Amino acid sequence: MYDAKTQPLASLRNIHKAYGNLKVLSGIDLDMSPGERVVVIGPSGGGKSTLLRIMMGLEQITEGSIEFEGQPYITALNGKTRIDANVRKKMGMVFQHYTLFPHLSILNNLMLAAVKTRGMARAEARDKAMQLLARLGLEDKAGAYPSHLSGGQKQRVAIARALMLDPQLMLFDEVTSALDPELVAEVEQVMLELAEQRLPMMIVTHDMWFARNIASRVIFCAGGVVVEDGPPEQVLGDPLNPRTREFIQRVFHIHG
């Protein structure tokens, strides 16, 4: 059985990913403990989002394996990727472009997967959805459609939709990048609250201030490998690796 005290929550071993000749990831190794909030930073094209999509089982890998809670989750064998569907159910993901289902009301967006994939009774799913919406201050939007919501509200609904399925690990892929600046805070606030409840997360973001606030660990990814890995004060404040240092200086110079 999985023992959270001694075993890592997720362990990635030698993950390679290539699109034809284009190498995106060249050997990622990573152990993540329960309760950790890993923020992945790095230049565009460095493979951050690909890493998250692989964790979600959205992308094939060319080499390597992933274990989750001590169980085999993803393995690459002879060019084929095997994904354990039962383990995959423990991941939740929120995307940059909300990806709400535009033809369904907010309530039905939340209920669909719970009812259809987890066999939850409709009444139970409805109660749970309403509770989640209330927690996010969106209960009055239950009957509305996604097109009636602001970007920040949509993204909060997207988070609630993922939380409906009680994920053991939440993946956030640049969830504030598409938002107008004044709407970013409301989404980040929700994520900070989840962090307080010690929900394990993997976050890809360009917002270094937010990264510092939410991360328990920061990983700098570039050229398809992990260049630096450590606590936020170190990686963001006083990085050891010159490549990280250069990147951080440039980003803070622009945004700071």
Place this chain on the structure above:
Amino acid sequence: MEYDLQFHYVKQAWPHLMEGLWVTLQLTFAANVIALTLGFGIALLVMSRHWFVRAPFALLIEFFRCTPVLVQVIWFFYCVPILFGVYLDPMPMGILALGLNLACFNAEAYRAAIQAVPREQMDAGVALGFSPVQRVVYIVFPHALRAALPVLITNGITLFQQSALVALVAIGDLMYMGKQVATETYRPIETFTTVALIYFAVSFPVARLAALVERRLDVARV
């Protein structure tokens, strides 16, 4: 089924069918020439700032789009001579009816394309000091023609197919010849199948071409 297919009747009638196809192609070509030019004019008129210019042409477009082509063709054949005292041969009359019909459909395609010219393109034109006429010639028209091209080609093929109904007003097109051959030989299956295949053989490659043009333009736009 106790019907044995005998295509040699069709083979004998082949020159007749080709004669009909030639008429069909002439009709299609002439109607397209009218429609491609007149359509752009109508599009500009229907986008006029003055409602008294816009309104009649908007009505014209809607009328051609919302009534059956057959009714339009019959109307032209019977009514134009009586109303306007103009007596034309069947062929020019057919070209006129189909050409006007197609012009209205093409006008819609041009209009949509003109409206889709990005606002920034016009702003850039103003910023670069182009005159209004220069903006239409150098910016609006190239954009609109490119954007409308796939629809214009598709409309053109549709007209090729719809031209079959001029057979009903005794123009000797492919369909008309097919009917005659079928009646004379008592071989409807062979004849109409052949006629269908001839129409298909012409329109299918052109339809593929339109699809290709559309893909090309999509790629070019990115």
Place this chain on the structure above:
Amino acid sequence: MWRGFEGIMKIDFSFLSKYHEALLMGLGTTLHLTVICFGFALVLGFALALLRGSKIAPVAWAATLYVEFFRGTPVLVQLFWIFYCLPIFLGTELSNFTSAVVCLSLYGGAIMSESFRSGLKSIGREQYDAAHALGLGPWTRTIYVLLPQAVLRAVPVLLSNGVGLFKESALISAVGMAELMFIGSTISNRTARPVEVFTVIALIYFLVAFPLTRLVAVLERRILRRLAI
């Protein structure tokens, strides 16, 4: 060739009031035919759209060939084929109405399948990702996520196709079925007043089709606004 405008002076629509019942009956037949064919064409078109996406190559090809053939030939040719040839194949006579329904439904199905297909194609990659991330299986994904969006997006085009069928149905007069156009021709022959008769016929078609095209435009705006994300 110019013979002046004297024709316009003689126009008089009043005699048509005698025929208003016949015209209404013709319109009734046209509408009846259109509605039935619209229904069949929707079902056929949807099935064809699914078959064209089939993983079994011959099935996909057959469906594609069907669609391309019916889109690539004149409806009038299809109509004549079905009227004169289908009875020979089937070995039994078909009523005018049945033949007309068969013809417009087969043609309509080909047109509708294209609309369904572009509806399906317009759904972004991200919707598939989201469905995946939520663990929705292929069946749930298709029925609850993809299909409703595809159908919603296709609704305006499907309705325009219906208006198209309404207009195409005028061709049926060529094989002697007593729908609106045929009744019009008959009245015109009997009274020798084509101008008045065919103008009124055109107006009747227009009065049915035009409001429907407006409705389609309104629906399109609404649906696009709803699905905008």
